Amino acid sequence: MSAIDFAITTYQNADFKQLFLVGLLPFFGLSAVIEAWRFRGTGIYSLKDSAASMTLGASYVTLEVVVNALFVYAAMAWVHDYHLMDIAITPLSFALLFVLVDFLFYVYHVTAHKVRWFWATHVVHHASEHMNFTTAGRQSTLYAFSGLFAFFLPAVVLGFEPAWVLFALATNLSYQWFIHTQWIKKLPRPIEWIFNTPSHHRVHHGRNPEYIDRNFGGTFVIWDRLFGTFVEERENLPPEYGITRQIHSYNPITLTLHEFIALFQDMAKPGPLWLRLKHLWATPEWQRPNAEHKQARETPQGG
Incomplete structure (x- = not known):
């Protein structure tokens, strides 16, 4: 396959989620610039930390466009062949799909x-030890291989088209960009x-014992x-x-691989296979x- 054929195949099969997120990248970047200017000199932003976050985010989006186009969308389309019912997209059915995807x-x-x-x-x-818009972009390129897409297959099996499921997920993830901030304190109680909200999601990123593993929702906190x-x-x-065992590095490769390395090192220790x-x-x-070695790995912090 030539480079041109590969590019055409990737574009034709690219899922709506990644193309939607790619289209929003300039808007995300502009919002981060405005926030960084607003909070200049406060320590909320770190140039090295934000650069690492944005490098990771760009790598994540780029790789997922290719991997999802070649494998994930095809897998979801295959699963959809066995769907339980045909669900046409209307304003009401999309609203229900959005709630389901959020759950x-x-x-x-x-x-x-x-x-x-x-x-x-x-x-x-x-x-990241910072909380700002660029933190939202700090994602792993290995999401493309970890099996994340499988969690959204129930919506496909139910009868929603894969493209609409991925679009609902893209909308959900786009909303989450704007809750990674210290700019907004509290919104009206309803x-x-x-x-x-930003307040709830700040808790989720906290490593305080009182905050660890809390507020997992995407768009809604009702779950x-x-x-x-x-x-x-x-x-x-x-x-x-x-995180409780902080990785003091701005190297995207170190940030991406450090826990996988620790995982495989633990698996390599002598003992029964199971x-x-x-x-x-x-x-x-x-x-x-x-x-x-009994020293525990870091405790997860929410995300």
Whole structure:
């Protein structure tokens, strides 16, 4: 396949989610510039940290366009062949799809904090000790290979077209860009009760013991309220951002691979095969009984 044929195939099969996010990149960048100017000299922004975040974000979007075009969309289309019903997109059905996708995102997000295989990817997003718009762009390129898309297959099986499922997810992720900020303190209480807001998401990025593994929602915070994972931001307890075993690096490769390296090192330690494999699905801090090295890995921070 020539480079031109490859480019055409990638474009034709690219999922709506990635193309939508690519189209919004200039708007995301402009909002970060405005926020950085607004908070200049406050320490909320760090040039090195923001550069690392944006490099990771650009790499993530670029790689996912290719991988999703070649593999993910085809897999979702195959699953859709076995859908339960045909669901036409109307304003009402899309609203229902958006709510469903947000719930599936909540399920994924909880899993990403509780299952080490997914945490090894998601930890990249939490490694920044800053909270600003560029932190939202700090994503792992390995999302394309970790199996994240599988969490949204129930919507496809139900009968929604894969393109619309991915578009709903793109809309959800775009909203989440704007909750990564310290600019907005609190919104009117009805909004704070229903939606995930900057205040709620600051809690999610906090490594304070009171804030760890809380507020997993994407657009809505109602799932957290329903399932007991919600915590209010407290004025007397400002979030400390980052992870409990902080990675002090701005190198995108180090930030992407450090937890996978730790995971495979733990799996390589002598012991029964099933216990070695358990590192893949156990919690990030789990260590084998009587393991040679008992020092726990970092505790997940929400994301």
